[in-house]
Amino acid sequence: MKASTLQQGIPYLRHAFVPQPVMGRSPTQLRAYVDGPDDITGRPFMSEVIAALTRPKSEEETRQHNFDRSTPRFVEPDTEENLHQLFVENLWTDMLPFILPTEERVAAMLEGTSRSPDTVVGQMRPTGTREAWEYTVEKVAVNAVMAGAKPEYFPVILALAATCASARASTTSSAASMAVVNGPVREEIDMNWGTGAMGPYNHANATIGRAYGLLSQNLQGGSVPAETYLGSQGNNYAYNSVTFAENEERSPWVPFHVQHGFDADQSAVSVFGGCRSTAFNLGLRAKHWQDHVRNMLRGLNPHNPPTFVLDPITAQQFIDRGGFDTKEKLIQWVYENATMPAGIYWDYQLIENYVYPHALNGVEPYATKLKAASDELIPIYREDEIHVVVVGGETNGYWRIMGCNYAGTASVDDWR
Amino acid sequence: MGSHLKVHNPMGYPPQIDQKHLAPRVSDLAGKTVYLVDCRFDDGDILVEQMANWFRDNRPDINIEVRRKSGVYTERDENLYEEIQQKGAGAVMAVGH
Numbered sequence: 460m461k462a463s464t465l466q467q468g469i470p471y472l473r474h475a476f477v478p479q480p481v482m483g484r485s486p487t488q489l490r491a492y493v494d495g496p497d498d499i500t501g502r503p504f505m506s507e508v509i510a511a512l513t514r515p516k517s518e519e520e521t522r523q524h525n526f527d528r529s530t531p532r533f534v535e536p537d538t539e540e541n542l543h544q545l546f547v548e549n550l551w552t553d554m555l556p557f558i559l560p561t562e563e564r565v566a567a568m569l570e571g572t573s574r575s576p577d578t579v580v581g582q583m584r585p586t587g588t589r590e591a592w593e594y595t596v597e598k599v600a601v602n603a604v605m606a607g608a609k610p611e612y613f614p615v616i617l618a619l620a621a622t623c624a625s626a627r628a629s630t631t632s633s634a635a636s637m638a639v640v641n642g643p644v645r646e647e648i649d650m651n652w653g654t655g656a657m658g659p660y661n662h663a664n665a666t667i668g669r670a671y672g673l674l675s676q677n678l679q680g681g682s683v684p685a686e687t688y689l690g691s692q693g694n695n696y697a698y699n700s701v702t703f704a705e706n707e708e709r710s711p712w713v714p715f716h717v718q719h720g721f722d723a724d725q726s727a728v729s730v731f732g733g734c735r736s737t738a739f740n741l742g743l744r745a746k747h748w749q750d751h752v753r754n755m756l757r758g759l760n761p762h763n764p765p766t767f768v769l770d771p772i773t774a775q776q777f778i779d780r781g782g783f784d785t786k787e788k789l790i791q792w793v794y795e796n797a798t799m800p801a802g803i804y805w806d807y808q809l810i811e812n813y814v815y816p817h818a819l820n821g822v823e824p825y826a827t828k829l830k831a832a833s834d835e836l837i838p839i840y841r842e843d844e845i846h847v848v849v850v851g852g853e854t855n856g857y858w859r860i861m862g863c864n865y866a867g868t869a870s871v872d873d874w875r
Numbered sequence: 876m877g878s879h880l881k882v883h884n885p886m887g888y889p890p891q892i893d894q895k896h897l898a899p900r901v902s903d904l905a906g907k908t909v910y911l912v913d914c915r916f917d918d919g920d921i922l923v924e925q926m927a928n929w930f931r932d933n934r935p936d937i938n939i940e941v942r943r944k945s946g947v948y949t950e951r952d953e954n955l956y957e958e959i960q961q962k963g964a965g966a967v968m969a970v971g972h
Contacts, residue, residue, distance in 0.1 A: 482917035
């Protein structure tokens with residue numbers, strides 16, 4: 460709370476705290492919170508509230524605060540062992556072994572792009588209510604070195620940074636990200652889109668994804684538990700942000716980046732946020748495949764729309780079973796079949812928090828959904844937020860649905 | 876110093892912060908209006924209602940206005956903030972997690 464208000468320029472904002480959690484507590488229990496002590500000071504909560512509203516402003520509260528927070532280019536020279544310890548203590552790492560970003564290593568990474576080191580790549584923030592920090596090509600290179608990436612991967616990493624979508628979102632819901640690479644760069648840097656592509660079996664996949672996480676946490680101003688990271692449970696997907704290349708060669712459909720305005724011979728990377736919910740299945744059965752897929756869709760959370768992550772075997776099955784000879788036809792079917800009764804939909808806490816306020820403000824399609832009778836089936840998701848990518852080595856027809864939000868596609872070629 | 880390494884700082888560049896100051900305080904809330912604002916965090920509306928009940932039980936001399944902020948909690952509600960500036964002697968923003 461204090462870190463957040465400091466960033467907003469109000470370092471002395473007054474607070475009073477009831478215990479956590481508030482969610483799920485009855486009115487009687489919450490009245491006891493109100494009648495009880497402040498969870499931090501131990502003094503009566505309401506006395507703290509009244510005092511915060513009436514106590515004269517102190518000299519400290521009225522003085523001009525020093526907000527000097529400049530970032531030096533280098534850290535103080537030290538031994539390798541001490542520097543490793545410094546990076547760990549400062550939470551500049553993901554706690555796995557990392558490469559120290561020496562001048563020589565960063566210079567070598569910068570050879571991977573024609574762009575000037577001082578070119579501003581973008582701004583990033585941990586969450587919408589936080590301030591955005593800025594970063595240059597050199598700063599991205601520093602984090603790419605730490606992740607163990609090779610200079611030839613650097614244009615992909617710069618493109619990820621250019622999306623300005625953080626892979627270290629500070630949400631209590633412990634979100635992670637997913638990154639999908641398309642185009643010729645996949646082959647140029649030997650990425651994996653076949654067997655084990657989403658696992659720890661390819662140097663480019665592994666280190667590009669790790670670099671995305673490290674650059675996010677450091678370039679946005681940190682990912683510090685209880686300060687700039689509030690994920691209650693955390694998320695293992697965050698270690699390499701589920702980074703892989705699409706299997707364009709074996710996909711029966713157009714590549715993902717072509718769906719989003721790029722030519723097939725251009726290279727691009729697409730990012731998705733909010734990765735938590737995952738549903739999984741084997742193939743599509745002849746008799747009840749539609750029921751099985753509907754069950755999977757109901758098993759996701761209603762706030763993060765589905766991205767189908769299909770092995771080529773299953774992609775072909777969707778054509779054979781459903782006649783979906785384009786991704787758009789499959790997406791249309793998903794939109795029409797991902798439904799639930801309106802009363803159940805609006806009762807989800809996630810919907811209450813993040814969708815209901817929009818519906819009240821007349822934002823469509825939510826306002827129309829709000830008019831539905833409680834037992835009327837309504838679409839859970841918008842059609843334009845449902846996506847399909849193809850990855851896997853066809854060892855079997857296993858596939859999954861990732862609940863996640865598409866955040867954009869960035870050109871890799873712009874950063875060569 | 877021979878075994879010392881010179882390495883880059885991996886952090887980005889923070890923006891400039893423009894300081895905002897606390898609103899003026901009143902010494903006594905009797906007869907004044909205080910806004911209790913539910914910012915739409917999980918069940919925050921129930922907590923705010925209980926705070927309003929406390930004021931009715933213990934400080935009925937203070938006028939309490941319970942409001943639910945428009946939009947999700949990440950968004951500003953400019954109309955409400957304007958109203959509080961015009962009519963309120965103070966405001967409590969119920970912010971969760």
